Amino acid sequence: MAGELKVDLGERSYSIYCGSGLLKETGRLLKKLDLAPSCLVVSNAVVAGHYWPTLELGLNAAGFHPHLVLVPDGEEAKTLKVAAELYDAALAAGLERRAAIIALGGGVVGDVAGFAAATWLRGVPFIQIPTTLLAQVDASVGGKVAVNHPRGKNLIGAFYQPAAVIAALDTLATLPPREVRAGLAEVIKYGVIMDAGFFAYLEDHLDGVLQGNEGVLETIVLRSCALKAEIVARDEREGGLRAILNFGHTIGHAVEAATGFATYRHGEAVAMGMIAAARVAVRRGMFSEGETGRLVELLQRAGLPVELPALDPAIFREALGHDKKILQGRLRMVLPERLGRVQITPVSLEEVMAVIS
Missing domain, CATH: 1.20.1090.10 (Dehydroquinate synthase-like - alpha domain)
Incomplete structure (x- = not known):
């Protein structure tokens, strides 16, 4: 059974769910949040290869219509160019104000997806599904999202809280x-x-x-x-x-x-x-x-x-x-x-x- 923690921030409060087998339960958990059916799932090729099929099935079963977009692996993804590509994907998917952007991956994916969520339509719901230990214990919690500038890390960003964090422990088994x-x-x-x-x-x-x-x-x-x-x-x-x-x-x-x-x-x-x-x-x-x-x-x-x-x-x-x-x-x-x-x-x-x- 998944553990649940509440981050108490008034109207920006959210839950952190932690446990095994949560990927297939993601759709059910997100139904609590009054989201639009369409959503954008941001990941990279390696992570998506492991976990996208399970996540897609769970989202579809709950009535969501997910659109997958892949970003480069590593810090190469944390650029304004990649953020612009996410805006294009959001436009193509018809993302409206209550449509979520979901980060499926480590801290880098969470940073660039969160930056896009904070700025698309002046802010749409953001869901973190961290798949690395570092992201589960740190990067996915707290609402700091950013991309890099060539002369420094995380110089372009925002404080933007997620609507939920879903830490599926079984994703750690495939980590190098x-x-x-x-x-x-x-x-x-x-x-x-x-x-x-x-x-x-x-x-x-x-x-x-x-x-x-x-x-x-x-x-x-x-x-x-x-x-x-x-x-x-x-x-x-x-x-x-x-x-x-x-x-x-x-x-x-x-x-x-x-x-x-x-x-x-x-x-x-x-x-x-x-x-x-x-x-x-x-x-x-x-x-x-x-x-x-x-x-x-x-x-x-x-x-x-x-x-x-x-x-x-x-x-x-x-x-x-x-x-x-x-x-x-x-x-x-x-x-x-x-x-x-x-x-x-x-x-x-x-x-x-x-x-x-």
């Missing part, structure tokens, strides 16, 4: 091991920023995650979603508390941008960013070497990188300089105080570059 490991970075992040007990659970049950134990997977997905839902409910538009979700992302995004968004998975870059942020905190006397060691060990056990790549410092500094959170030459970075607690504090570019060097 590297994708599962990349998703674990965001799971581990929640332990560092909010829940030391959850961090300890991950230390004890990491092997179960890597072996695909469904009970452990359900536990970590639901707990991660619950923690993020709590933050989003208290700070929907990143005015304060929500910014702690960026732990590891400031330097992680710079790694992605400096390597052309093609070398590392997002979670891999976040893992490197978390360790770099921890080392900034250690240099400031805020965070202990011992807890940094626990974080390094857990990330390494998860098969994630903990050392930054050898990059031209000038390129890296330029990438950091385009961060959305920079103000008067200083970054607003999330730094750990102890496992389960972080703070947001201004950090100079020089201080970051010293750690990187």
Whole structure:
């Protein structure tokens, strides 16, 4: 039986459903939302090859008329050009104001489909069906949608909440091991920023995650979603508390941008960013070497990188300089105080570059 979590945002509240076998139940779940029959399903060729037949049958059985449109795999999909192609597909499918755009895929598919949903007809219902661990625990929850600019990641976007999130755990079985490991970075992040007990659970049950134990997977997905839902409910538009979700992302995004968004998975870059942020905190006397060691060990056990790549410092500094959170030459970075607690504090570019060097 699927678990259900509510993200409490008043009139923009929505449910997160989590469990196995949910793809065929999607149509039934969406019938609760008073949607128009036509809908646009955005996916890529690999994901659609696995899951589109099941989803299509479930949607058809519930009276929906889905139209599938495929986008490129990876960050190549997160462009204004691809968004324009989705508008063309929406027009061809006759999508009206109550017709949903459904993202079937990982975080990239969710980002570009959500951006299209936020802007088509000034906003149509958006449904997330995340098929990667990273998307299930992070990208699909909270309503941040975006496409990239050549000079920075997620610079063009919006806050636009989904009408529902449907996390079908059985979709994780077809993920390459590297994708599962990349998703674990965001799971581990929640332990560092909010829940030391959850961090300890991950230390004890990491092997179960890597072996695909469904009970452990359900536990970590639901707990991660619950923690993020709590933050989003208290700070929907990143005015304060929500910014702690960026732990590891400031330097992680710079790694992605400096390597052309093609070398590392997002979670891999976040893992490197978390360790770099921890080392900034250690240099400031805020965070202990011992807890940094626990974080390094857990990330390494998860098969994630903990050392930054050898990059031209000038390129890296330029990438950091385009961060959305920079103000008067200083970054607003999330730094750990102890496992389960972080703070947001201004950090100079020089201080970051010293750690990187």
